[in-house]
Amino acid sequence: MSLPTDLKYTEEHEWLAERDDVVRVGVTPYAANALGDIVYVDLPEVGKQITFGEACGELESTKSVSDLYAPATGEVTAVNEAVIDDPAQVNADPFGEGWLLEMRVTEYGKLLDSAQYAELTGE
Template structure:
């Protein structure tokens, strides 16, 4: 699996693409595949403050329910209503149309993985 090099990745299998002070967040293709068919998304509310490493929503699949963990500190700007209405977009295009939310970033932590390091991480899981 190829992971886009224009973003950073977490050990929780989420990605963050930062552009200035705005970031787009989603789950990785590895997470989407491991979860199975995504059937429900509970995304954070617009305007909510989120803190790195804390739960800010849920992703439910036919196999399990998992927390969405914020990859940075900031404020939620938008959520992907298309993905909420059609959660299968997360499976079909997790790095594109299946994005989850955007946020105004106040702190991006050190230690996020680049595409090569994330690929190495997930290859260790298989």
């Protein structure tokens, strides 16, 4: 799967898409493939303040449990209830219906463009 060039990425394998005054967040196909079949998603509550680089949720797969790291600092404004009900969407459509949360960002951490992320992952 080719990487969308209009997104930003983190070294922890999250993607960010600007949507009006909020940012939509998900995990990359690289992360979804490494995890295997995702069977449970735990996301922060709407209104919660999250801090760049700190764990803010979990993705559980048939292989392991992995922390979801905040890709920026700010307030969670929405969570994707559909992936909580059907976690397999994260594997099936990570850049689309498998998004995880939206947030109003107050501070960004280190972000990569698609070429830098591709170099990081060898894709």
